[in-house]
Amino acid sequence: MPHIIEVADLTKVYRMGRVSVPALRGINLAVEPGEFLAVVGPSGSGKSTLFYVIGGLTSPTSGRACIDGQDLSQMSDAERTRLRKRTIGFVFQKFNLLPTLTAAENIGIARDIAGNRNFDRVHFDEILRLLGIGDRLSHKPFALSGGEQQRVAIARALANSPKILLADEPTGNLDTQNSQTVLQMLKDLNRRLGQTILMITHNPGAGTFCAHRTVHMRDGRIVEP
Amino acid sequence: MVNRLVWQNLLHRPIRTLLSVTAVAVEITLILTVVGLSHGMLEESARRTRGVGADIIVRPSTSQAAMGLSSAELNEKLQDKLASMPRVEMATGTTVYLLTSNFQTITGVDLAGFSRMCGGLKYVAGGPFEQPFDAIIDEVWAKEKNVTVGQNMQIWNRNFRIVGIVEPGKLSRVFIPIATMQDLMGWRGKLSQIYLKLRNPDDTATIIGELKQLLPGYYIYSMAEFTSLISINSYPALGTFIRVVIGLAVTIGFLVVMLSMYTAILERTREIGILKSLGASRLYIVGIVIRETLVLTLLGIGAGIALSHGAKGVIQQYFPILTVSLHREWWLWAGLIAVGGGMLGALYPAARAARQDPIAALAYE
Numbered sequence: 165m166p167h168i169i170e171v172a173d174l175t176k177v178y179r180m181g182r183v184s185v186p187a188l189r190g191i192n193l194a195v196e197p198g199e200f201l202a203v204v205g206p207s208g209s210g211k212s213t214l215f216y217v218i219g220g221l222t223s224p225t226s227g228r229a230c231i232d233g234q235d236l237s238q239m240s241d242a243e244r245t246r247l248r249k250r251t252i253g254f255v256f257q258k259f260n261l262l263p264t265l266t267a268a269e270n271i272g273i274a275r276d277i278a279g280n281r282n283f284d285r286v287h288f289d290e291i292l293r294l295l296g297i298g299d300r301l302s303h304k305p306f307a308l309s310g311g312e313q314q315r316v317a318i319a320r321a322l323a324n325s326p327k328i329l330l331a332d333e334p335t336g337n338l339d340t341q342n343s344q345t346v347l348q349m350l351k352d353l354n355r356r357l358g359q360t361i362l363m364i365t366h367n368p369g370a371g372t373f374c375a376h377r378t379v380h381m382r383d384g385r386i387v388e389p
Numbered sequence: 390m391v392n393r394l395v396w397q398n399l400l401h402r403p404i405r406t407l408l409s410v411t412a413v414a415v416e417i418t419l420i421l422t423v424v425g426l427s428h429g430m431l432e433e434s435a436r437r438t439r440g441v442g443a444d445i446i447v448r449p450s451t452s453q454a455a456m457g458l459s460s461a462e463l464n465e466k467l468q469d470k471l472a473s474m475p476r477v478e479m480a481t482g483t484t485v486y487l488l489t490s491n492f493q494t495i496t497g498v499d500l501a502g503f504s505r506m507c508g509g510l511k512y513v514a515g516g517p518f519e520q521p522f523d524a525i526i527d528e529v530w531a532k533e534k535n536v537t538v539g540q541n542m543q544i545w546n547r548n549f550r551i552v553g554i555v556e557p558g559k560l561s562r563v564f565i566p567i568a569t570m571q572d573l574m575g576w577r578g579k580l581s582q583i584y585l586k587l588r589n590p591d592d593t594a595t596i597i598g599e600l601k602q603l604l605p606g607y608y609i610y611s612m613a614e615f616t617s618l619i620s621i622n623s624y625p626a627l628g629t630f631i632r633v634v635i636g637l638a639v640t641i642g643f644l645v646v647m648l649s650m651y652t653a654i655l656e657r658t659r660e661i662g663i664l665k666s667l668g669a670s671r672l673y674i675v676g677i678v679i680r681e682t683l684v685l686t687l688l689g690i691g692a693g694i695a696l697s698h699g700a701k702g703v704i705q706q707y708f709p710i711l712t713v714s715l716h717r718e719w720w721l722w723a724g725l726i727a728v729g730g731g732m733l734g735a736l737y738p739a740a741r742a743a744r745q746d747p748i749a750a751l752a753y754e
Contacts, residue, residue: 216748219666221665221666221747221748221751222746222747222748242670242671245665245668245669245670245671246668246670247668248665248666248667248668249667249668250668254666254667256666256751260659260662260663260666260751261663262394262660262663262664263401263660264394264397264398264400264401265393265394265397269390269393269394269397272390273390273391273394273664273667274667275390276390276391277664277667277668277669277673278667278668320667
């Protein structure tokens with residue numbers, strides 16, 4: 165089966181004035197469809213940069229990063245933007261819901277941006293049921309708990325049935341109980357719906373709890389645990 | 390959905406929205422009021438000129454088209470000569486002095502002749518001249534100056550007694566005896582212009598042709614042509630003034646919209662990052678900013694039209710001598726000008742928003 169994520173010799177160097185800061189120093193990684201991969205590492209290990217490169221939010225400096233067969237390193241900014249619409253769903257540590265819209269509207273805007281006319285209502289209702297937020301959709305983010313906001317963010321990320329769900333520290337802003345709930349939900353989405361998930365976390369326990377496989381990063385490289 | 394986002398953004402910062410709408414409303418009000426005042430005054434002047442009831446007007450070669458006069462260059466004998474032409478029913482001359490303070494005129498008339506031509510002044514109080522230093526004013530002037538019959542008014546540092554108040558619509562707002570005006574202004578035997586009434590108005594073109602032969606170099610117009618000249622085009626300085634005011638108004642609208650949208654974009658940096666992470670293209674982001682600006686501008690235009698009607702009411706209440714005409718055609722023009730200014734103001738914030746780096750935007754606190 166072809167890999168849905170395939171990263172080879174990937175580097176990313178940030179330039180800050182005259183100083184070059186290497187964030188990724190030759191990453192090699194492959195993820196199969198339906199796999200749940202956890203990328204674990206401390207702050208500054210480059211895991212967020214890897215998240216941004218794989219998510220098409222920034223371009224790599226060198227190497228290859230193929231998402232669903234499309235090489236991000238060869239794509240323009242506009243092409244990467246198109247890729248983000250339908251192929252990738254993001255979940256962030258800080259939820260990143262639009263504060264002026266209700267939960268339902270936050271989900272709706274993702275569909276609007278993607279121009280999704282073939283919306284699978286039944287499939288999405290199943291996601292909402294799994295996430296348990298069906299009765300919270302008319303509320304704005306300020307009226308939702310952190311756990312509820314993150315579940316809405318997950319629903320939004322899945323609104324266009326993306327092939328990959330990228331989660332960056334999805335429990336980083338949650339208490340223990342809500343963290344456990346969100347991790348369980350990600351696990352359920354992967355197990356029941358076959359959703360490919362790549363989760364970035366600094367917490368090895370989170371990876372162990374829900375991922376099929378965990379890779380460790382330090383100083384911009386994948387290392388042995 | 391994007392409309393919902395735009396609307397919610399506007400409601401999220403009601404004071405900023407209100408200020409932006411108010412700025413556009415002031416822009417619209419300025420444009421409509423200045424244009425309305427200019428057009429209104431000229432239209433009113435044309436209406437009163439038509440009220441003379443003449444078919445032809447003869448002005449000296451030194452006069453400037455439809456501009457007001459403060460001179461008398463025509464020989465008084467010309468009036469009798471013109472009146473004696475076979476197809477001319479009557480001729481009456483007037484002297485005119487333009488008050489530069491309010492663009493109104495003081496008109497010297499031979500009351501009997503002028504009344505015959507215009508069908509008679511309709512007195513609402515008092516009556517015709519009795520003495521050389523009597524004045525007749527119209528109701529608008531009486532209201533503006535808060536004067537009535539029996540009171541004195543100062544003209545050229547002379548006391549004139551108000552003997553009559555008439556309905557407006559006949560040439561001028563202030564009439565004095567022509568002989569008095571000729572004496573005071575040193576225009577004895579001279580007239581500013583002569584009005585002709587024809588036995589058959591259908592002969593107007595023919596008579597004008599004859600008069601042009603007879604009086605080469607004189608300005609001779611049918612009244613329809615003459616009143617059509619009473620327009621902004623005949624007053625280059627007024628046109629320039631209007632353009633300057635419109636330019637200032639557009640600048641105000643442009644700056645406020647730009648500032649408002651720029652601060653909105655800065656405040657929503659993170660939200661722009663969120664939209665970009667969802668796959669929003671640059672065009673989509675620009676579309677949001679443009680739609681938001683459009684809503685602000687349209688609300689401002691609506692408020693501005695309402696406000697300009699309020700301004701018209703206030704002007705007419707406190708300055709009845711001023712006439713404001715709010716033509717619907719100018720609603721459209723003012724609206725287009727405001728939308729254009731608003732869009733220009735939104736361009737930079739929209740471009741800045743579209744260029745945001747999604748990672749930097751998502752990290753924005």
